[in-house]
Amino acid sequence: MSAVVVRGFGWRHAGRKGWAVRGVDLRVEAGERVLLLGTSGAGKSTLLAALAGLLPEDSGEQEGTIEIDGLDPRKARERVGVVFQDPETQLVMARCGDDVAFGLENRGVPAEEIWPRVDEALRRVGFPYHRDRPTAALSGGEQQRLALAGALALRPGLLLLDEPTANLDPAGATLVRQAVRDALDADTTLILVEHRVAEALPLVDRVVVLEPGGGVRADGPPAAVFAAHGDALADAGVWVPGRPVPRRPAAGPAGAPLITADRLGLPPRLAPTDLRVRAGEALAVLGPNGAGKSTLALLLGGLLRPGTGTATATAELAGRDAGTPPHRWRAPALARRIGSVFQDPEHQFVTGTVFDELALGPRRTGQPEAAVRSTVDALLERLRLTRLAGANPYTLSGGEARRLSVATALATAPRLLICDEPTFGQDRRTWLELVDLLAELRDAGHGVVAVTHDPDFVAALADRTVTLERPVPGGRP
Amino acid sequence: MTHTNSNRWRTIDIVVAAVIAVAFGVIFWAWGLVWRAADPLFAATPAAQAIMYGVWLVPAVLGGLVIRKPGAALFCEAVAATISALLGAEWGGITVVQGLIQGLGAELAFAAFRYRSFRLPTAVLAGALTGLSAGLFDFFVWNTAYDLTTYRIPYAALTIVSSALVAGVGAFFLTRALAGTGALDRFPAARERTAI
């Protein structure tokens, strides 16, 4: 059971002029459950890392102080458990049980106590497999649960969770939230970062909203905070519950077909699938984790060679390459016709700055430099990335990186745009902006395919949906 | 984090050194896929093969230049060798010993400057010394049955030259390029960059 006191805290990452967070004053009593909100880039992840004692002195500049039970967080790590957004980089060992045991070994827990505590932690998060299961064979949701078990096994007084359900299908997200709720006992203080407030509310009894410029904007019980500041917060980009998003249905009927998938598949990753995408329509691809949605996106994008069936581009999309399947096109021709946004934004970055990343596509299509500049500047402005134009894409916050990767594809306005989870980790304001951008592209007669777990996104933009099933019952090999 | 001893390895030093070794394991694997076809060509032209030798020694010098701690070069090359053995490299357990010997060469160079200089001449010396240790190992262990003047000596000399150039000069500029991406921000190797 741990209490947190934050006084005038600020952090500036090395290499940045602006502060990631600043002027935060906060008191969290032992046993409280806090939801930490704020627009994308407001500094939530940075504050969480500071609380966990994981901002090394050599990586930035600090202002103010944080105390966990009166201790500096770097000395109080024993009391803190943390689960980051990306579970893959948190798993250390090759077998699930070993991974949970890793933290216990480090803390010097006597050998005979380790395995009972491992089993207990796995049971608390509802982990379905034996502890010998290789960590590499877990789906994203299972990895999240394992990371949670690894944190819980240490019996932390303070549990920090950073978007623990990002990238999970709705069922998986419910399971993880359930696991968090079941795993919390009266002794644990919880600080949770999550953009989607409605789902997270049952877990918390207090909401804290960070102000991007610095300081805390609102603080209190959820009902009181949303009653008092609801409209202002929604305008600022917080997902205030009970405020529906506007729908953006297609302006007119869909046009000519662009690409047709005929029993397109790649066993065992994707079972044969039929679909057709037309100009001027937005198609949403849904399905549980591991159903093969990303694989389908790569196949349609001409980036993977199909294992079964074919992807046929019509002359409308392919021009004089109409006879050959997209995966055999030369890269420059492909990039001009089909834009792809990868599930993991970092996989996609090719250059060293945000500006160059956006300019790469338009430059390659031979636009004059002035036109490139105005395209890029307009995108930067709409997606609130202007102040980051010179930053390295890899130093962006989760939501910023996602927006940038979508923007790189929008910059060339390809005839067919395929995005994998374009809206995850976005605050309400940038979310609406992204939906607008995609809707504009579609209404200008381009085809849009979006792989997504986001029901709001489907409701707002999709003209049609396709749902994939898991190819093998019971999940991954 | 309050340790003042700058020679103590932080977790990030250990993991990143090992990751550099692992990444080169994967890069070598991809390189092998690309160039396997060219393999037989080298049998008749040992010079060409020795020129390529330096590529295998890059992790040793790179590890030393990035981590800047005693033992970094040795650790990097030894881990790289062990990993290639675990992945089923055809030379088996001997690779591990060979890796240790090769890493030792670069380590000596950095030690000679008391782990204070990481400039180009140091890097070249480190490359040349790992080339020397690798060359000596091959000279005595693998090449004894060959003619001294037409094969063994030219091969060893080329190994050293190639290592100085590819592993030494190459790793130096690679470190610079890596620092430019911000990936080394938590290492002393990161250049002063302007804030954004």
Next chain:
Amino acid sequence: MIGVEPVAVPGAPLARRNPVAKLAAALVFSFILIATLDPVAPAIAIAIELAALPLFGVRYRVLARQAWPLLASAGGILVTLVLFAADRSGRVLVEAGPVLVTEGVLVTALGLVLRMLAVALPGIVVFATTDATDLADALIQNAKAPARFAIGALAAFRLVPLLEQEWRMISMARRARGVDAGRNPVAKLRLFGSTAFALLVGAIRRGTRLAVAMDARGFDAGTPRTVARRQRFTRADGLLVVGAAVLAGGALTVSIVLGTFRPLIG
């Protein structure tokens, strides 16, 4: 795909031995054999190795798959020797310009090829039957290797399949952004270079995050670690090492007795 899992049948009597013992046995065996250049000792050693294979649970087919690049190298050795052999004694078999093949050359070549196989096989067998986690555990517990380093390396090893996956993703991302090499070999080389660089950058970033995650779970807290998985070095493990030394020594002795022994140095 790069394989990171052991390929042996689990539970074979020698595969279950302590990883440090297996590694030591392989190194002892290999190093004794390095000392000779004759074909007889390695031939005996190879026979021993092949006979021991079932005890390690390695199928001959699996071994052949792991070792086939070695056989390719054997061809290289032959060609190189024909051109550069030090010893050209014995009856001349072929003479054409610089190419001079004698009986001596062939015997040397045979010796070198067999020696290479005999030296490499033990290591291949050991690593094919050893799990990386077990090796790290045994190195820490039985060989007094520093725990932070062994575990750090182990955590990095887990990234191998992820990085391989990353290589493919980077290549696809470049293609999606309009970058490819076509058939131009120079462009191919440059693309290889830039892909490898991107992989390295990504790997270092991943390593940085992994280190943070490890610290978050108390990796470098200064508390003495305990071990969840015990590795024991038993008498049987000691016997394995001794046995390897005795068998390799025996092969060498036979060669000396037969008068075929040719020491490496001298």
